[in-house]
Amino acid sequence: xxxxxxxxxxxxxxxxxxxxxxxxxxxxxxxxxxxxxxxxxxxxxxxxxxxxxxxxxxxxxxxxxxxxxxxxxxxxxxxxxxxxxxxxxxxxxxxxxxxxxxxxxxxxxxxxxxxxxxxxxxxxxxxxxxxxxxxxxxxxxxxxxxxxxxxxxxxxxxxxxxxxxxxxxxxxxxxxxxxxxxxxxxxxxxxxxxxxxxxxxxxxxxxxxxxxxxxxxxxxxxxxxxxx
Numbered sequence: 001x002x003x004x005x006x007x008x009x010x011x012x013x014x015x016x017x018x019x020x021x022x023x024x025x026x027x028x029x030x031x032x033x034x035x036x037x038x039x040x041x042x043x044x045x046x047x048x049x050x051x052x053x054x055x056x057x058x059x060x061x062x063x064x065x066x067x068x069x070x071x072x073x074x075x076x077x078x079x080x081x082x083x084x085x086x087x088x089x090x091x092x093x094x095x096x097x098x099x100x101x102x103x104x105x106x107x108x109x110x111x112x113x114x115x116x117x118x119x120x121x122x123x124x125x126x127x128x129x130x131x132x133x134x135x136x137x138x139x140x141x142x143x144x145x146x147x148x149x150x151x152x153x154x155x156x157x158x159x160x161x162x163x164x165x166x167x168x169x170x171x172x173x174x175x176x177x178x179x180x181x182x183x184x185x186x187x188x189x190x191x192x193x194x195x196x197x198x199x200x201x202x203x204x205x206x207x208x209x210x211x212x213x214x215x216x217x218x219x220x221x222x223x224x225x226x227x228x
Contacts, residue, residue, distance in 0.1 A: 026195070029191050032047050038066070038163060038165030039166065039185075044163045045188070045190050049156060051156070055198035055199055060144045060193075061193040062102060062190060066139075068107065069185040070133050072171065073129075074114065075117075075122070075179040076173060076178060083112075087111075087170070087171045090107025095163050096162045096164075123181065153194070165186065165188060167182075
């Protein structure tokens, strides 16, 4: 009889625990606002925080993006020789919140082959040209699991992250007589992916019925044992 009681109790315990076991992690992504030109912009990025009613936050993955659209204009002013002109431009975005700093570096270079000066310094014609860097956005992704960062991104409302943007450029021509103009332009935006464990599911009615049935059997067995 003792063995029967143990088996029945074990069965009901297993039935109850199955409703709470193996809860998989889930995730969702929120996007920030877009800063149209991040160089010298005093604004920042705002991210919706993780709502703690959804469960327990496990990790925060932050991705910074930059649409790099900087243009380089060149003119070969040499009247005697053609010029191979190399233009290089870059930018650095730095996002800062109390627990972390994350950076994104973007840029590129372009080679111009310009004829002798055509007499008009207008970044056009045979001795001048304009090139604009464009294409797929640059991005930088980092993940955080430390408790201070998880706490910072948890709660209601938005988290404001300060953002600064700086640019750099160089233009070098083989003729030694080059006019250039660099116009930095790089948008900035970001996204945050929250990975979390949701609360255990509420047991199904069938689970409660199984628990009740098991306890009923245990009670019946005990009464039968006590009867003369």
